[in-house]
Each structure stands twice: as structure tokens, then as C-alpha cells.
Amino acid sequence: MKIRIVFLLMFVLPFLLKAGRKFAEKKGAPVTDYNHFTIIENDMWRYWIDYQGSLGKHPLNTQGGFFTVNKVPVIFLDGFVWGGMVEDSTSTEPLDLLRVGGITYRAATIPGRIVENNGQLSVDPTFQRLFKVRKNWRTLSRAQLEDELRVVFQLKDEIIPEIMVSELRNWYADNWKNWPTDAGAPFNDVNGNGVYDPVLDENGYPLSDMGDYPGIAEADQVVWLVVNDLDQMRVEEVFDTPSIGLEVQITLWTYESDFLPLSQTVFERYVVVNKSDKTIENMYFSKFVDPDLGDYGNDLVGCDSTLNLGYVYNASFEDFEFKKYRMPPAVVGFGLLQGPVVQTGNPLDTAMVNFEQKTGYRNLPMSSFNYLAAGSDWGHPDYGIIEMAIFYYNLMRGYAPYPDLLNPLPVIFRSGPQKGQITRFPLSGDPVNDPTAQWGDIDGQGENLPPGDRRLMINVGPFTMKPHDRQEVIYAVTGGVGNDHRQGIVQLKSFNQILEDMIDRDLRPVNPEPPAPRVKASPFDEFVVLNWGWDVKNVEEIEKKVRHGYRFEGYNVYQLPDSQANLEDPRTVKLATFDRINGVYSIEGLRYLPDKRRYVRTVVQEGTDSGIQYYFIARGDSINGRPFYRGSTYYFAVTSYNYNPQSGDVAALESDYQLIKVTVQPAKPGNRYLAEPEESIEVTASHESDFQCQVQVVDPAALTGHQYQVYFTQDEDTTSETFGQWVWNLKDVTLSADVLKNQPIKTLEGNFFQQTKGNDFLIVDGLQVKVWQPPITLKAIVQVADAEGPLTEDEFDARGAPYGGNYVWQSLSSPNDANRFYLSGGEGGSLERIMTGLGNAMNHDFELRFTESGGYYLWWAEDSNQLAARVPFEAWDVGRGTYDDATDDIRCLTGGYSGGATPGVFDFAYQDPAFGFPATDWIDIRKPINEQGSYPVFAQDIESGVFSYSWWDNSVEILSGIIICDYGGAATLPPTNTVIRFITTKGPDENLTFTFNAPGKIENDPELMKKDVEKINVFPNPYYAASSMEPDRFTHFVTFNHLPPHAIIRIFTLNGALVRKLEKRDDSQFFRWDLKNEKGWRVASGLYIVHIDMPELGKQKVLKLMVITGEETLDYY
Template identity: 50%
Template sequence: MNKRISRLLLIVLIFGFMAILVQNEAFARPKYNEVSTVGLSKITATKITQTMSNIGNWGFWVNYEGQTGHDPFTGSSGGYYPRGAMTAIYMDGIIWGAYLVDPNTGIAIADTPRVGGIGYRIGTTPGWVIGEGENAVSVSAEDERVRIYRIRHDWRSLTASQVLQDAAELNNVPITGVTDAMTTAIIEQYKEDWKNWPVDLGAPYYDVNGNGQYDPVLDENGYPDETKGDYPGLAQADQVIWLVVNDLNEAKVRAHSGTFPIGLELQITLWAYNQPNNTLGQIVFKRYKLINKSGMILDSMFVAQYSDPDIGDYTDDLVGCDTTLSLHFAYNGPVTDAEYNKVNLPPAAAGFDFFQGPLIESPGDTGVFNLQYIPDHKNLPMTSFGYFAAGGDISDPPMGVIDFTLQWYNMLNGNIPTNDLNNPTPYVYRSGPNKDQPTKFPLSGDPVTDPNAVEGDIDGQGDNMGPGDRRMFAATGPFTMQPGDEQEIVVALIGGLGGNNIQSVADLKSSDIVAQKVYDNLFQIIPKPPTAPNVKAIPMDDKVVLNWGWDVDRIKDTEERKIINYEFEGYNVYQLPSATAKLNDPQTVRIATFDKINDVRIIKSSVFSAEYGTVVDLPIQFGSDTGIKRFFVVDKDYITGKPLYRGTTYYFAVTAYNYDGTLVRDRALESSPIIHAVTVQDPKPGYRYEGEPGEMVEVVKNGNDDGVCQVIVVDPTATTGHDYEIYFEVDEDTNSVTYGQTVWNLKDVTTGEVVLAKQPQSPDPAANDQLIVDGLLIKVSGPAPGIKAIVQVADDQGPLTPDEYDAAGAPFGGNNVWHSLSSPNDPNRFYISAGGGDGGIERMSRSIANAQAHDFEMRFTDAGGTYTWWYDADTAAHVPFEAWDVGILTYDDPSDDIRMLTGGYSGGATVGSFDFGYTDPAFGFPATDWVYFRKPMNDQGTYEAYENDVLSGAFTYNWWFNSYEVLARIIICDFGGAGTLPPTGTVIRWVTNKPHLLTTTYSFTAPAAVYSDDLAKVDVEKVNVFPNPYYAANSLEPDRFNRFVTFNHLPKHAIIRIFTLGGVQVRKLEKNDDSQFLQWDLKNETGLPVASGMYIAYVDMPELGKTKTLKLMIIQGEQVVEFY
């Protein structure tokens, strides 16, 4: 009896439990529960069965059976948009259908077509096809090459934060759950796939030498070197995924479509761009390559891009198509979405653009195949759009039976899903002016401009179903494939995010237009941000130095490379709250911007604003013409406003951005942040740094010119203590951008090495845009050509004496006469100004570059000279002055003096009379005719040749073409009012800016950064552990699951043994790296948390022959067992 009761109870319990399951299932989402998922395989460097396109703003799952957009971990939506926030695609794939025709008889082998592909059930098998026709077989799934391949072009330079984020996404764990094994697997897989990219199986590559063969040049480790030969990838993409599948598994095809396989190999390539904040980052491109391995003719063939979009909450979606853009899309019915609300975002929109259909013959047209133009062909467009919905009158075809094939083939032809191929039922418009009319493009209205379906057919309007759970597809065809033929379909998954559901559609369409332009030029021109700078992040005891001015090659690549019409504009410096934070996170702070001085300051671009609810011009970059600077010293926590604390880790990034002012959207593109984690700390044990960030190094100059050299410590850890010399030369390389200029070189005198060569001078001593070498910013500046002073150096009594100089003229050995009065000794005082305009100095110095640093004098003499009104008439007259080039600072050496040609313009006064008939535009005093100085180029342009020509009356002007202007529009202004020119003996000197002379040198000694074992032994006394005591938590812990204390001031190699007071060893820790820190996770050797109490830490530093013993108090917090 008891046994019977027990059995009865057991049966009741079982059925009760099953009822619960059934009840739960009844309330579960009414999706097909047969959606295929690949097992939760780990990401290892061996057989990869699943991966993710995750370099832009999409996180898009891919499995090696061919299904995409489905999460293998959750078994649910796997198209995340925005990446890491919310899902927008439940699943997507490809559906095909065709009649098979015997090539020998020309007769179809059956009355019904065959349909296959990838949907909720997957009708494909991983791997390629060997053989053809009856001999065609699928390669064994056990073949090690049957897997997914994923590459990044920047795999060699990935930072820890990038790898950490990648590992978290691919392993479906939080950042804190990423292990070293996971990050190692990511790096190793990128390396493996770059090295063994399956070009022979069909994976795309760059044919650099254009010979049609894959000829990579391998580096020393066997990896293709993209700078020297062919290499993996396509379309200038930053991340590429490739896999191959086939439909030869009859059981899978029948389970999917209820029919037999066709005999197709399908190669799938996905690619995306590392621009999560720009338009291209909202797009994942996908190429399907179909190869007919059936041995049959595939007639009346169609292919469709099929998807189940779920915009957050799957129960309230709408779909549509845009025939002008070959686009079909899904969006949220209501303005907001319950799931997107959870992440404080408006609902996104997601769609697929049908860029390239099958290639067919078409004389006179041009088609595209393998991203190359094919003449006398064309690509079929999107030929129909369709949709259906769970619970609607147009519903999912039943899987695993022939009805699926019949209904899908009707849909591929642009009809609703019925079983009657002979009498198909077309879609009809269900709203708008063409309501009830048949169409192959239902729902082709524009919900952005016509939300109420006044002009077109809009989902959710008229007789269309209300918001719900939609599927959608776009088809192309018909076309024919002969045995062995290949065809390509290129589509793009595009996301849009606006202020609400409708604005997200508009944003999607705007991005689609950009995507179409990129495709139309076959990805030859890709709008991209500049290359990210190569940043060294150097921790100090109370500062962090960010230095990106040390890598010459990277600087050139970032700043000099023009991308389409985008030109480099500036750098941004950010502090971020974590290693995986984004630039648009609320806590991220832009702490500095260094941009070019070019009047491009705040850059606005058309973006969607949730605040304003529409597309508006909003600032996206915040320059202020500060000038380029390639380092930054962080001296506080910009997030909290507090000081930087030793032992605390902070996160920084430096980005580069460019600018194209001709655009409306994406006027500026910014590189993705590479986040650097920096722990503020004292110098490592044994190290001493003599310099401080920002410290000026004493420089000794040997030369007499206006050039300036400043040496500033940027990175005290990199300074050498060596002696240096700067010297100058003229760049004689005709291919150089500095050809003919005076450039400088930096020589390490201690080693004899020239560490910088042929560097251009900066015209601005305050600029910080020169290179950083050995931890030092070397600023060498020479003044731009210009007039430094105009002084009177003599009067009719002879040279002026120092007591006759005024304050402005004294540094130049005379009395300033530029807009200032001449010597008080002069009988009729004068000043010098410039004719025209406002009388400014720029009127006089328009040709000052021709001065080449020479100085000039106007000398009033008894002999005087000749003046010609060459800008008025062929008239010349005698004047009481001469003009001379007096060389470079050689005033007392007449051997290098050259007589100048004098003449000019009357200023509107009387031609032929050099007098005060003009008026100074600056101060209004009477002024002379305008005087120009021209310097001879050769014997035909000398003063003598000039004077002979004009005094003879010939005026051939041969001298004009053999001389050149140096000074212009000089006027002598009559302040005294006597109407007389300066007396004989007066000399007015023009002193020009003096750039560096070739004989000039600078020398300096850099501060030293030194290490010694003796110092390291002394620093052993600093070895410590914090926090101590540990009281339930540590402010540096990311969460309650990661407990630790930190030992600091450790040498490279240290062994720490932790004992109880009873002498029992509970943990042994060992470090052998460059960090001075080591964390203990408060666990014993078996991985269990240690008990609260006092512990002894015995620190052994074998290389130094030193030990230290520390006491550590641990007070554990409450331990909560989650699973038992």
C-alpha cells in the first residue's frame, strides 16, 4: 500500500512539474522553439564554431552553420544594437529556391522547386563541397579547417582594454569575469586566423601585386606583412569574418524545408568598421557567395535576405521597405519600447540594404562581382519584399514539410505564402491611395514623411496589422546558374537610433545613403578617422604623463594622411571611469583638446538629438585653435575633481579626429579610444628620476640670431642624462617638403647618434607641436620673415649715441621711427609709415620673405639717387637718398653691401615730383611718394643698369625682370611741417627677423633616469601592503565578488608567502613582471576565502638578497553562499 501511495505521489509530482513547464511554455514567446543553436563552445585557438562582429556599434553573432544574429548563449536575439545595450535582431539568414534542370535533357527533374537555406532551422552544414554533381560530398565537419575565421587588421597593436572587451563579449561574461585564458585565446585566435587565412577555400584578400594569386610576404614569425605583400581582408574593413557551409545534408534540408538539397556551397563574408560613433559603425556588410555544385542547371532561381527583427520588445514591431534605397527595415510601433527603456534609450530601427543581386548578362551595362566592375552585365536589384507575422493572416510557413517549400517559393516570387504555385496570390497594399492593389513591394510607404499612410502603404495603418512580432525578407531573381557557376549577393545590416521610433527610421535611412555611396565606389574610398595616436601612459607619484609625441611614423600617419576630403584636425584627451567605458558614457570627461590653428574650432554635424526630437546641427568636436600638442600631464582626477591617489588606477584615452567641412553629416570622424589603465605610484624600486614633467632644461646657445630653443621634460622615466647638441643645415633633398629650408638635427653627443634629423623649425616659440625624443620635447623655433624694427641710426651729426636711442629702438642700435618720431636733433622731425590701407606694417612687408634675413638702409647723401614712378609713368627724377642691402648683421662691413633700386608710386600726388603731396593713412600727416626697394638678381638688374636705362629715357624695364621687390610702400611723414626731407647724413635701417644661422648650435644635458641594485635594496624598506587593516572591503575593488589587498614597492621578482599566526602557510604568491604591485585575492591555495584574523606576509626578493616581514589584519565581510 505504501509503495502504491509513493508511486502515486511520484506520478502526481511528475505531472505537476510537467504542467508547470507547459504553463511556462504557454506564456513564453511564440517563436519556433526549433531555432538551431550551436553548443556553448568556448572561444579557443582551435575550432571556432561561433564568433561576433563587434568592432562597430553592432554586436552581431555568427555561427559556423551559417546562421547569424542569434545568440548562442541565450538562444535568443543575437543582433545587439547599440552594441552591448539592447537587441534588435532575433535571427537572420538566407533563403533560396530553384528548379533543377538536367543539363543533358533540358528537362526539370521535378515539378516542384527545391528551397533551402538558413532560418529558424538551419538547412546548411559547416564546410565546403568536394566534387560536383553525384560526386559532390561535404568535407568532414571534423576537419580542423571547418570553422569560423575572424581577423582584425590592427591585431598587432590591440591594447589590454580592447582584448578585455572582446573576450567579455565572446564569452558572454562581464568584464570582471574575464580570465587570462580568455584574453589569451582572443589574441591567439586573431594571430592564427591572420596566419592561416583560408584563401584557397575562398576567403577574400588584397592582391597587392595584382597577379591574381595570394602571395603574402611573411614576417619573421610567419605572418603576412601587409606593408610588403598580399594580406587577408577586403573593402578596407577593420574586422572581417569568413565561413563556408553547404546544403548537402539531406536530413537537415528536409527538416528545414521538407525537400531535398540543391547542391550549393555558400561562402559568407561579414565585414565592419571600427567607427562605433560614426555612420560606418552602424553597418555590418555581408556577402553571400553561392557556388552551384549540383551538376544541374538551377532555373528560375531566387535568393532572399531573411530576418526576424525584434526591436527590443518583440511584440510591438512594424516593418517596411524603401524601393528607392533597396532597403527593408523594422522599427518600433509605439514611440518608446519597454526593453529599450530599461537602458534609457529610444527604440532603434534595423534594416537590410540589398546592394548587389545576381549578375546577369546585359549588353551595354556594367555589373559588379567580387568588388570589380564587369562590363556587359548587370546586377539584379531587390525584386520583391515580403513580410509575415506570428498570429497574423500572413504567417510563418510550416517547417519540415513540402508546404514550406511551396509557400517560400511563392514568397520569393513576390507573393503571399500559399501552396499554389500555379495560381499565386500577390501581396496587396493595405493602406494608402493604392489600397487593395496588387504589389511586389507592400509597406513601401515612408513612415518618416507619411506616418498616416496618406501617400503610401504603411505598416500598422489601414487594413495592415497592428504592431506585433514581424519577419521580413527581400528577394531577388529570377536568374539561372549553370553547373559550377558562382553568384554573389551583397547586403548590409544597418542600425538607426534617433529620438523616437520614427526618427530612428530616418537615421537608418541616412546611414543607408552613406553605405550606398561606399558600395558604389566599391569600397575604394572609405571615410575613416585618423589613425589613433600611439600613447605612452607614464605613472608618477602624483601625476600621469600621456605622451604621444615620440612615435614619428605614427604621427605622420595620423596627421599627414588625407582620407578622401578629411584632413587631420586635432587630438582629444579623455579620462574614463573604467577600462571598458565609452566616450559617450556620462562619467567620461574630455579633459583637453589640441587642434590646428586654422579657424576650425567647434565642429557641428547633423545628428539626431533625443533632447530636441529631431535632426539638428550639434557640436561634435570642441576645438579652440590651441595648436597641436602631443603630451598632457594629468595632475588631478577630472572625474571627481580630487587629487590623484597613489595605488589607484585611472583610465585615459587620446583620440585623433579629422574634418571635412563640405559635408552635412559626419563632418568630423574620431578614432576609437584605446584606453590606458594607469596606477599612480612612486618610482619603482631602485629607480630615481632627476627630471619633473614640465621642467625646463638649461640650454646654452652659440650663435647670434633670433632663433630660440627650449627643452622641456615630458617623461622623466625616459630621460638619459646624456649631452646633446642641436645644429643646422639646409635641406637639399628635392623630394622633401622642407627642401631649401634651414632644418635642425639633434645629436646625442654621449653616444654619437643623430636621434632627430632634418626637423622643421616652428615659427612660434610657444607652439608645442615638435617631436618628443628621449622623454624631452625639443622646441626649435625660428621667426617667420618679417620686419623686426625700423630705426634711425644716424642723423646729420653722425651716428646716434646710445643716450639718443629711445626704449623701442635701443635693442637695435638706434631710435625707433616706425610710427614714432625721429631724433630730437633733426631740424624737421619725421617718422616712417606705409602707404595705403591703414598704414600698417604688413603694407610694407608683403615681399619680406625675399629679404632672406638681410637688413636694409635708406641713406640720405649728397649724391642721392634715382627714383622712378614705375607704377605711374615712365618718369624718373633725382632724390636725396640711396637704398642698400647691408647683409646679415654686418653693419660695419661694407664689402657685402648691395645698392638697391628705388622707385614706386605717387600715391595720387604729382608724378615727377618727390615731395609731401600724399597723406599718411595712419596719422594724417603729409607724406612722400611711396618708395619700393628692389634687389638685383644679376648684372642686368643692378642699380647701374637701372639708372642708365631710365635716365636715358629708354625705359626698357629689362632691370625689372632681373630684380625683385623686398620692401614696399615706404613713406616718410613730415611731422615737423617744414616740408623738407631728412638731411644728409641721416640713415634709416630696416632690421629684419633673423632665423637660425647655419653656424648656430645649442647644447644641453638631459636629466637622468637611473637604476641600481643598491637603490633597490634601500627601497625594500618601502615594501608594504594596503589597505591594512582590510576591513570587509577595499575602495579599489570593482564589486563585492573581487576582494583583494595590494602589495607595493616590489621589485620585478618577488615571492610572498602568507602565514597564520600559528605558522601555517595559507598562500604562496609570486610575481615576475615590471609592475611594482601584486594583489592577493584573500583566498587560500584551494580558492576559498581565508578567515578573518592576523596574518604574516613574508616577502622574499631573491635577486636583491633581501626579505621583509609584514603583518596584515584581515576582517572579512559577510560571506553569502549563492549556490549550494
């Protein structure tokens, strides 16, 4: 059923009369139908819309565009005009071909969609109305609906009848259900198939979280209407030209957002369809605006062609309307975000059409800017004469507004160094940095008109529209407020650039605010645990998704003073910030300061480089600087924030938050917690490894007492960031179910147990499981054999003993060696120097073996790279620690660099840069990756003398720059049978597991419940007139605690008279008595006896309660 919200004058009139606004005193009629007039708004804008296509104009013919939180009037009219030459078989005269139409102070359009029947065009009356949807229509409160009704019906203090609220709510529901997508209304195509196929609830309403839904993605309010120019008489009454047969679909939308470029903008989209059978040549579109920036008599305008932007600003620091709110005048701009498309045929060109990219086309930019001034020569001709059409067509083409179609007058600069030169972009100077027009053309300077009532036009064209062609343009109406009447232009241009980038990158404006963390709170006796690491999808949505260049930066934790406070409340305390370790600390941007009534540049986020953490333990009341008080309720919030260093004044955005209400309390009767927050849990590894696993308790209330196991797999998901890598998983062994899957393995930095910035691990079942791998490095370089064979344990030194040998990295070799040596690195002598290719080791270990036969060494780093010699050592890949298994050993290639000493001779002519002892040429080790890179191929290449290096691309570097240093002075290499082993850190394998048992908790134990009866108490006791826990002076109560689920409370006077009987049946341990008797009267001061019966436990408890009531005083009587 079509629902129309029509309110009878006899019903609305009394309210309007009461407010002192009589209909007869108005220039127009009051709004009585949402189908014909409505508003679109957000925190910063309120914009009137009528069903004939006029925007920003109040139905009472006053200003209808309001900006800033104070809703100051800034726009009198926001229109749209077009003009072009239509083919005509009866004439070729330009005046006969000219067609102009659109919406200025009068609308040359009528509402409705154009339909074609048997070649005839007509208007479908079904669409002669407005359609509006709100994203939150299901949850709109009565107060929100009343606020809108007060604005639309100009009601101030009147009581809004329920019927008005109900009908407005039903109107929104009907629009959501019957959104006219078949007529062109935009929809969010969730599945991307180009078809509107929403998932409906049981009442036929689209579910926005399940499928397609009405409006623009993420927009909070969307209005759609369709108009046309088929009314020939109306077109002639305005422009005196024939109509064309154009249908114009208009969409407006707004966002509720802390992202200022969105919150300070109203978006407009015009889709123009040529429903005629005529071709329109030299077509132009123009955004026509009459801005009245507060007081309309002191306005100036300007443009920026590089940003496709026209704007209006105030000529002086003060404006009457803005002065009411003690703020400087705002600036309002009109940016062309997306122009009409023209075909180029160039596959490198792309255009935006219908929120999609189209290859081989481009969007036209603003082709000219023009302006008019009331009362000047650049005024407005009469309606209904052909001069009006010529006037506007010349303006659209970038000419002066004179009615000569064939000989138009050019526009010239009237100030600045280019004064007198022809331009299509007058007033394109910089009023902020050049207000007196020393370098550019500035309105109000030179021969430009003095400040006054201005109109401006943003023009785009020319292009051709063939029959049934469709063109669309998108505009952004954006406001800015600075420190003075001009500074807002800087903000405006910055915002417009961001919005243009959004269109280019994201195809439509999107809200880059991060999602709010989902927080679980657990209260305890002396602390509160806040946990936002339990929802894997929520964490990934916050941290992984890049929103228009904004990347996740951190989390903030707050304590709020009460349930009505917000983060801006001066009493709110920030408890902690957990942010990425990236050197980003103070982030500046614009923040609204209520005392200044505008946005000012200040620090908006204060980072700490602490590292990410997903929990916080509040151990006291930070607002009042004292411990938590049992039974008291406290309020917390956790937000996420992101960062984009390229976004200037809006570099950081903070998410919304859920208000977390927590009553501090010990475990409920019969319950016990068996662990403390941040208590470590013992972990058992299946076998020795370089991996570390640490488990700690985060939330004792969520513990299960189950057994868990960490195991490792390789990620086989080709779309995953960790595809092909090892990942870890957490299995609840007790339930035989995985509770975490495909977790990335983090690399350990420094000593594991000294990690202070490693809490970015998710939380499951109250536990935080941390799994670390060591960095890819050499754990040890040890000599495992000398001339006499393998070293025995008693021959190991202290550093080498854990690795089965004698440590030789910059440490002396075995005392058995006649000429002792050590290993170091060329070019600085650091260990890092020799490990540059260790990432190719694949967890394998390597050996240098000194043998009788030796092998080839090639000076591949020398200029000639064709010098080779035999050396008495070989290099081998010995597998993943399988030293006693020769079957997996692979011989490697050896070569390197002389160090600049004696190329072609492997000797001790180099000097160790670390300690200065004689050293060998640099030894590099390369590992074959296939047969073509094997040692035999390498040797054959050397023996051939050709040096083709075919093996190079079939092998990879493992170690490089190793030098053997001559400590003994004999200048001899280690003897035959010496083996030097390079031991790497090892990654996971499928057999590695870590197992642990989580603590549990005791719940609903009958014996403990009986024991806990002794803890039952009442507070405050005595009760002195009021309590700090009471929200206001009309609410009074005392609270019983430590109660079981079922308890019967009887309150008696000292003489045994029953005052009140109360019964508790819930899981809470608390119960309140409102200090009233059975008749609902306040009790008198005195001592009361409280008898508490717990039938299921067979227990009773008797308490004494002293009540002293306060004196009640009426404010009004």
C-alpha cells in the first residue's frame, strides 16, 4: 500500500499558531507531505529538497541549506541547468536549435519518470514524489523522529502526537521496502551482479547485512527523486525554448561520520537520460547555486579549476548570522567530483560511470566557472523570453552573461597581474594567501564587483547526447570553518581533494572510519578485565582492511564518568593506548572544540609505540583516583583508530564504541576463580625446537579447564597472505575442535621472556597463546672434528657444547689444532655479513669439510670472474640437523672474493677486519636448486675453461664472506678431517606441538553457596539520606550482595512489623531495595531487621540496617 504522510491543516495548524507562525504570514505553504518536501541532514548539514528538483531551498522561499553544528543558513538555492543544440529538420538557425532547461529560481521541470508508449513520451505519476531511506530506520528512536518532525513542520516546544511519529516511521519503512530501483534509484549491490536481489526478512524488508539494500553504501541518509522536462509550457515560461525529452534522476546522500570530508558534505548525483529521438550537440551541464552565506549582502566567490571547485566566502571577519554563535563565517564549496563521460578509444583512459570504471572513456572536468551578482550588470533577465536561454547557455559555455548567441562576449580577469586577459575561470586567485590580488584574480578586488549577493555556476561540457544516451555527474557540497572568514578555504580544498581521490580510488565516497572493537568485560573483586581480542573477524576487519589509505594504527581504552558521558567529556580518562611500533606518536588534525564552536587543529591521537594488545586490566577507579568500590558500576570504552599521513587535517580517525557497563564484584556465591590475570601456564613441547610458546591467563572468568594443543600446518589457501607459509593452530583437545586457525608465526626479537611489546596475539577461552619463531640466523658455528676425528664432549668449549663442538666464530678452534684458527667475516667482520643469503637455507645446516681431495673455488666476485683453483675443503648441505644421515647431504658450490689481495691464489693475504690477523679469501657457499646447479656441473664448467656460469641461476647463495683467520701464524688452513658446522635456527615441522592444561573455575557449588551465606551483606549501611551510587536525588536504594539466585527478603521494624517482602529470582548476586514499604511510600528513619531466606540452600541470614532518610524539597510548587 502506498503510504503518504499527509497531515490535515486542522491538526497541524494549532501547533504552528502556538509557535507564533501563522500560515498567512508565510511566502509559501507549510510542509504537509513528506512525498513532496523533505530534508537530508547529518551533524553538520541540513538540506531541504522538493519533489520538483529544487535543492537547498526552503518551501517558504527562504534559505534551505544550513551548515555547521549550529545549522547556520548558507544556501538559498541549489539548482541544475543544461543547454545544447538539438537537431531540427525544419531549421538550421542556432536560435531554433537551442534548448535550455533545468532548475534555477523557477523549475522548468515536473516530477515523474518518462515512459514511452507507442512512440509517445508521457509521465508516470507513480514517481511524482520523493523517496528517502535511512540506514538505521529500524532503530530510529522516538526522539530522533520528533527532531525531524520539529524541523520539517517548524515546531519548537509543542508536544508531537504519536500519530505523526508513527506515520513518519511507517514512511521510512515503506521507502525501504519499495525503493524504486527499477526506475533508477541506486542500491548497494552487495553481490556485485548488477541486479537488485535483496535478501528479505519475514515482512519483506531488505536485510542490509545479508544482501543488496536501498541507497548508497554506508550512507546514513539517501533521498531519490526523478523529474523531467516534458511540460512544454513550463519550459517556455522559464527559458522560452522547446523541451527536449530529458529525464533527470537526482540522488542526495549524507554520512554521519567523524571523517570530516564526509560529515561536512552533502553529495548530489544527477543522472540525465535522453528519452527523445533527437541528438543533442554541444551539450553542457551546470550546477547553479545562489549561496547566501549567513547575511547575503557581503559574499564573495572564487574557483579552483585544478580541483573542479567553486566556492563562496565572506568578505569580512564577522557575519551577522555566524556572530550569533561566536564563530567566524564558514566557507561553502561546490565540487564536481565526476563529470560526463566522452569516448577516447584509448585503453589507458578510464572513466567513472555508475560507480564503476569504464575503459576507453574519460570524465570531463569543469570546463568553466561563472558568477552573477544581484543588482549589477551581471544580473538576471526576465523569465519566459529567449534571452533567458541565451543568457544561461553563454554562462555554461564560459562566456559573459549577455544575450548574443552567435557573438558571445568573453570573460576576462578583472584584477591581478593578468587583468584584462580572457579566461574561462575568473576569480581563480588565492584569497587566503593573496587577498589583495597581487598574483591572481580575487573577487571584490580591482574592477571586480564589491561584496554582495552572489550566484555561481560550475560548468562542464561540451559533449553529445544521442537518443537514449545516459550521462551522470556527481557534486559535493562541502563546508569548511577556519580561524577567520577565509581560512576555511584551505580546509575546503583539502577536503575536496580527498573526495576526488575517493572517487578515483574507491569509485564512490566511502567512510574510512575503522569499526569499533567488540569488547567483553569481566568484573572481579578488585579489578575489571576488558577483552577485545576474542572476535577474530572483528580484529581482522579493524586491522587488515585499508580504507582509502587509512591503515590501522592502534587502540584506545577509556573510563567514562557515567552512562551519559562521551569521549569528549572532560571527566573521561584515557587509560591506555596500544599502537603499532612504527615511530608514529602525536598525530595532529582537526577536532571540534565546543568552547570555540568550531574545529581547530590540535593533537587528535597520542601514540606510545607500545605495541598492540587486546586486553586491559583496570585495577582501580582512575577518574576518582581510588580503588574500585564493590557493588559500584563503572563505565569503559575501547576504540580503534587509523592513520593516513597524506590526509592532512584528517590524518587519524577514531572508531565508534560500545559503552561497557561493569559492576565490580567478587565471584558469585558458589563460584571460585582458579587463576589470576597474566598468570603463566606451563607448556610442554613435543620435542626440542627453536620455537617458543607462552600461555597466560587474561580472563579468569572465561577459563574452561580444558587441555589445548598448538600444532603447525602449511597454509594452502591461495588467497591468504600466508599462503605457502607455516602457520599455527590451537586445538581444544578436550572438545576435539580447533579454536584458532591459520595464525601467522611472529618472529622473536631478543630474549623471548624479555618481550615487552609482544601482546598482539588473539585471546580465546580467556587465554592468550603466544607462538614465536626465532629470526633466521646462525645459532652457532662450531668445529665438530679436527685432524684426529670428531671432537669428544670433553673437548667442547662452553659456548659450543650445546651444539656438539668447539665454538669458532671469532673464537679459537680446538686446542688439538697445531695451528689454531677462528672464523670471521669480510668487510667489517660481522656475523650479519656472512648471513645475507641465509633465508635460502630452508632450516638446513651446512658444513665446511677439509679433505684430501678438496674441491674447486671460483673467484666469481673478481672483475675477470674466470679465475679458479682447487682448495682443500668442500661445502655441504647436511639437512635439517640430520648429521648422522648422509643420504640427504648435498654438495654445494664454493667461491667468492680475494678481498682485494691476490686473486687466483687462495691464501692468507687478506686481513681480518675484526682483530687484524691474517685471513683467507672470502668463502661464499651456494646451494644447488636442481641438477643444472649441482657441483658436478659447476666443476665441469671450470674444467672446460669456458666459464659459462650456467649453474649460477640454478643455485642460490647461502653464506658469503666467510674468512678463516690464522691465529697461530703458520699460514696453514685447518688440517684434513676438520669439519666446521654452521647451525641454523629451525622453523616448525608437522610433528612439533605444544600442549598445556588451562585452569578452570568452580561454578554453582552447593557447599560453597552455603558457606558464602556468611558473606551476605547490605550497603551502604547505615544509609545516610543518599548514596553516591544513586543517579539522582529522586532515586534511593540500598543493595544486598552475595545472594544466591533465589532469595526471599523480609524487612521488619524493631517491633516486628513487616515493612516489605521482596523476592529475588535471577543470576545476579545483587538486589536493591528502594527504601519503600508495601504501599510504595518512603520508609521512616530507623533501625530495620532484614530476614533473608534461601529455601534451596536451607539457609537464613539476619541483618540489621540503619536508615536515615533525608528531607525532600520541591523545586516547583
